[in-house]
Amino acid sequence: MKRFQNYSHYKLPITMNPLEYGKLIIKIDELNLFIVQINKTNIALIQQYDELNHIKFFKEGDLIFEYKDHKSADNTFIRSLNNKKFTFRDNELTLVTTDLSVQLNKLIQQSKLIFDFKSILNLNSTTILKNKIELI
Incomplete structure (x- = not known):
């Protein structure tokens, strides 16, 4: 079962795995770049690095926001979005901090x-x- 974070009326998948975001549209291996259809209107462009994903979130072709997911430990990652940091452990939100x-x-x-x-x-x-x- 796929889990989501509700943020500003959008459902963001809670995962570090780009293939768990939704339907894979394009994967460019040389750039570690994934373009994934989340639902009928939303697309994520995900560039994957060693311990970091840089995500651009689009709605109907318009860039809505960008965020980064940093792997911090086994089964734990931190999502940096605007001036907030969301810590997820085992796909559950455990901490929210504001800068x-x-x-x-x-x-x-x-x-x-x-x-x-x-x-x-x-x-x-x-x-x-x-x-x-x-x-x-």
């Missing part, structure tokens, strides 16, 4: 902008006081 560094970087940039704006305001009010100009 917050992107959000943290945005927060730092915003705080720097606020800090710089406050510095400019402080500098202007200091300059104004030194020149004895009154503010209304």
